Structure formats: C-alpha cells, structure tokens
Amino acid sequence: MISTGIILALIGAGLSMVLAGVGSAIGVSMVGQAGSGVVTEDPEKFGKILVLEILPGTQGIYGFLISFLILDAIGIFSGVKAVTVAQGWSLLLASLPVALVGLISAIYQAKVAAAGVGILAKQPDELVKAMIFAVMVETYAVLALLISFLMLQGITI
C-alpha cells in the first residue's frame, strides 16, 4: 500500500540517484570531450585518459548506493512496509547529502580531471599526479556518502 511516507522515501531515492547521476554524467562527458582531443593526436594515451574519465563517475555510484539502500529500507524488493510521514521525511533528508554534494562535486571534479588530461597531453607519465588532484575534490563526495549512510543507519522502519 502506498502511503505519503512511501512517496517521500521514493522522492529521496529518486533524488539521490538522479542528482548524483546527472552530476556524474555531466562530469564524465566533460572529461571525455577533453580526452578525445588528446586521443586524436595520440591514440596510445587512451587507457590513461579513461582512468581520469572514470573519476567523476563515482558520484553516480554513490547516489545509486544510497538510492538502493532507501528502496531496501522501505521494502521495495521484499514487500512494501508501512512507513510513517516522519520516517518518509527522514529518508528523504538522508538522501540529500549524497544527492547535492554528488551533483556539484562531480562537475567540479570533472573540471580538475579535464585539466589533468592537459597534464597527460604533455607529461604522459604524470597520471597519478593528475588523479590525486581530482581525488581531492572527490573527498567531499565520499564524506557526503558517509553522512547519508550514517543517517540511513539511524532510521529504523
């Protein structure tokens, strides 16, 4: 049976997947475009650039993760549970850290990674340095994932 609580939880699950996923999609495409320019000149750098391109993709995975945990919490896979409005709101709020930080950090991380593609164009051996720069941005997505996860842990249904 579908209650207001369930709907709120579904909005939360949707938000974390949609926002973080959109951020990652934008991010991955930005790095992919920058990378294509380098690969036209030097196809052998494909592998290294691919690694950089994947980096802003992790936010989407974090969003998916939290989304999945919310769906699991309200029993979408095993029979929908009774969810109160307060519980629904809690689940919705728990999705926000990863959703919002995921969206924005993926785009900003992509900018760093795209600049990292520029490093690879001139210094093919400096992949790790380019990655470390990008990972600095990802730190905050990881922290947001952690907070979303801890919030979810605290909500019992």
Added chain:
Amino acid sequence: MALASIKRVELLAPKEAQAEILARLQKLGLVEIEELAGESADPGIVSQGIGEDARFWEELLGKLQFSLGFLREYQEKPGSLLEQLASSKQEIEATAFQFTAEEQAEVESLYLECKELEAELPALKRREEAASQQLEILAPWLYLETPLEELGESKYLYTMAAELSPKSWERFAKTLEQLEEPYFIEVGESSSRIPFVLVASAKERELAQKLVADSGALIPGFGKGRGTAKERSEMLERELALVQKRQEEITALCQKMAEEQVPELERYVDYADSRLERAKVQGQLLATESTFALGGWILERDAQKLARSLEELQIPLYLNIREATEEETPPVSFENNRFAWPFETVLEMYSPPKAGEVDPTPWVAPFFSLFFGIMLTDAGYGLLLALVAVFLVKKVKMEDAGQKLLLVLFWGGLASGVAGALAGGWFGDLFGLPPLWFNPIDDPLKMMALSFGLGLVHIFSGMGLEFYDNVRSGKVWDGIFDQGFWFLLILGLVFLLLPGFKQAGSIMAKLGAIGLVLTQGRAQKNIFLKLGAGIVSLYNLSGVLGDVLSYSRLLALGLATGVIANVINMVAKMALVLPYGLGYVVMVVVLVGGHAFNLFINAMGSYVHTSRLQYVEFFGRFFEGGGKLFAPFKIKQNYTYFKEDEEEA
C-alpha cells in the same frame, strides 16, 4: 637506512683513452656523469662540447627509428592479451651488441627503401580513390553507346547528359515542349535518378541548357578520357586492379621485411641510441690537450667494482672516490628490502627524497597496504587481485615500474583479504560467511572509530619521523618542542574521550598545550610576540583534527565496496525467477560482470585515496622531497636485454 650511500667520483685520464674509458663506463652502467663545464677559469682547460660523432649517431638513429616505425605497422601482432602485455624485449648476447660498416650500409639502403614505399602508398591510395569515384559516376551511363567525349556541341546538334530524380521528371518533360526545333531524348535505366541524354538543335543550345539546369538535374563530370562509358569503366577497373595488386605487393613486401628486419632494427636502434648517449656525455667532460676529466656519482657498494674494472684497462689514470662536500648535491637512490621495494613507486610518483633525508618508503609500505586493504575490505576481491598481480609478475617480463605497481597491488590485495575476512566480505555477502570480527555495514561507528585510530597512528608516525630527523641533525630541543608537545596534546585529547583515562588525558593535554604556547613563538624576538605566536600555534589543532577526520574515507570506501557488492548479489538473485534455467545464466553474467566492475572501480579508488593519505596527511608532517634519482650512464636498452650471465661478466 633506506637511501643508498652515494659517493663522488673524480677521474683523470689521457685523452687518447677517452673513448675506451667511456665505453667501459657505459658498459658497467655504474656511474652517473655530471657536467663539469665552467668549473675552471684556466684557459687551457676547456669543455669538449658535443662533437661530429653525436651528429652522426643522431642522424643514423633517426633513420633507424623511421624504418622501425614504418615496418612495425606490418608486423604480426601477438595474439593473446598476455603476450601483448609482455614486453617484447629480445634477449641478445652482449657480444652481439655492435654495428659493422656493412650493417650500416644495409641500414641506409633499408631506410631509402622504406622511405620510397612510404611515399608510394599515399599516391596509390589517391589513384584508387580517383578511379573508384569515376567508376561510380560512370555506372548509370553504361548503356550509352556514344563515346562520352562526343557529348557537347557539334555543327548541327547539341548533346548533353544529366541525371534527374523521378519526382521532377514529368515537369521537366513538359518544359521540353518549349524547344521549337525537333529534339531527341534517350532515357537510361532509372534507379534513384533517371539518367538521360538530350539531343537538341545547336541553335537552341542555350535554351536546352537552361531547361536542364532549371529542372534541378545533376550534370555528371566525366573528366578526360576516351570511349564510351563502358569502355572507360573497363579501363578504370583495370587501373583499380593494378593499384590494388601493387598495394598487396607492398604489404607483402613490408610484412616480409618486417619479419626479417624488425628484430635487427631494434638491436641497431638500441646500439645507436647508446652510442649517441656516449657521444653526448663527451659534452659534460673537461679536457686539456692531453688529458680529460670526468666528474660524477657512484653507489658506495659499486666503488670497488669500478676501480677493478678500470684497472683491467691498463691505462694510467687517476680515480678518486670520496664523500660529497657540503656544496655538492648528490642524487639519491633507494635501497629497500623486498617488501618495501615496490612502494618506491609511491615516492617516485610524488617526489624522491632529498639527499640526506629519511626515506619514508619502509613506513609507506605497511600503511599503504593496510589502508588499501581497508578501503577495499573484501577478501574475494583482495585475494583475486593478489593472485592476478603475482601471476602477471611471474609470467610477464616487464619493466621495474610495472612490477612495482603490480606488487603494490599484491600486498594491498593480501591486506584486503585479511580485512575482508575480518569483516565478513567475500564478494560481498555472496556466500553468507560470518565476519571473524565485525561487519562495518552493521556497526559503522565502531569502524569509524577504528579508522580515526589508524589515522592517528599514521599521523603520529609522520611526527615521529620528523622528530627522528630533528634528533639526527642535532636539534633535539626542536624535536621535543615541535613534535613532543603536539604528541602530548593530541594523545591527551584522545584520552579525554576514553572512559577511565579522563584525568590522565586532561593532564597530558594541558601540559602539551602549555608547552606549545611557551615554545612555538621562540623564533620571535619580543616576549609578547613569542607568547602570541605560541597561542596562535594552537590553531594548528584544527588542521590535525581535519587530517584525522580525513581517515573516515577508510570507512566510507570500504562500505561502498561492500554495499555495492551486496547490491550486485541481490540483483543477481532476483534473476532466478526467470524460467527454463535462464535465471542461472543471467545470474552468473550479472555476478561476474558486476563484481569485475566493482573490483575495478574500487581498486582504483582505493589506490588513489590511499596515495592521497600518504601524500597529504602523512608526508605533510615531515617529508620535503625534491631529490633527483640516481641515473647512471649506461647502455640504452628499449628493445633488448643481455643474457644474465653476460651482464655479470
């Protein structure tokens, strides 16, 4: 010590022996030669500069590399992935590493041949394209029995060929009625367009042209040539066959040449490269009329070997191996045991230690493995990673850099095996095995505390290394003030959080804080500034706090791996509802693909996040870096390696 001891080498010898001595030094590969120019004001001592020799080898090397690059395109590619991964270096006898005048002539002629073939290929390609294009244009006109060059104006008639789309045909046919003189139209077989030939009176040429143009018809460009479309097509077919035959010939020829010559060319490239290197080194030497001087660096353990080897030459020379002076900056060379060795790659990616600095590699090794393991936290993934890494290291011959990376993954994988077993992660919850300790998914706060604890240990080791560095350079008090008090303060604050240690913690924290306030401003002159700077220094506590919190990524990434693995298992099991055993197939596909993806993404994430913890949180406490790695003058071997026993000889 984890940095090898490096000594200064000074060598003086007769100039006529220079070539022989340089050849010997290059073969030994023990000495890094440093530029000596400009060290003397004596006009009798000059830098030798780079000579004719270098230009000769450079040109030859260029030709060799061109031929090699050209022929490599035609070389058979190795089939299996494993073979492609393997570096294709060939084993050669050290005595075979040379280059006769005869071989040089061969190389020159091979170069010219390659150059010619390389120029011919685009020309053939252009001919091929032109012919097939023309064939396409002629295709609709094969029915026409008039030679194409006869189209156009003659004394009484004007003939033109065009193609029109069927849609516009009827309207065009109607407009033709405007022609007053009799006309004749011959229509060919229509496909997407209707080809037609219009024959009108020469008097009405302009009108006919206008009608055709207005109808939107396409006027084909037949170009130069003789004969009907059919005859022309046959000729073009012959041309095409000819071109293709020649292309096949060239491919076959190049493949044969590649098969025969590539290994030889690779040997020559290495040889020419080495000779070029030797010729260039000459520019770093100083010389008088009859002697030359060489300066450089050598590992202390190789000093005896160098002296003995030079003695064998029986040339009168002066060799001095001594400690570096204060003004000289020697390069650095790692010296680590088998466990720590691969982790040099973590340092190389950052910056090698400065000469005389502590090499952090032995500390990086256990922490890197541990953190990598916790971030992956899956025994299945970890052991799989370790197995693949060790398999590749054993089976594939590769450069040091590749081996180091794989061995780092091996140790990280093993650590992950342990962490996964403790946390009960074997490909997530696939087998439902219970954790040996506790599962962070069920008790994330416990795992978070553990992460912070490990972070503190990591940060304290960094401070400990800086303390050691201070003590070693005689600044014991700096060590006590800058690291000792911080240690006391942070540890005190930690104790405050633990029940039962509150009192001790409070005393320690207070002592530490007072110590810091009193000592951190000691560089200031004024007593108030001293105190002020001391108090301000306490704000660094927020930096330490931030660094410790940064270790929460240990928990977060470990959770991400575990939860995604669980999700994959869950989705895979959902597939079991499919009928006819199809469920099992889908389940296996989802499991294999999903876990491979998860392992790849998370192993990569673990690697970079672990690196970050080393670079920012750990190195930030003590490490300066900025050293130059020891790079001895040696034979360049991009494509070859000597048989082991030959190398020792």
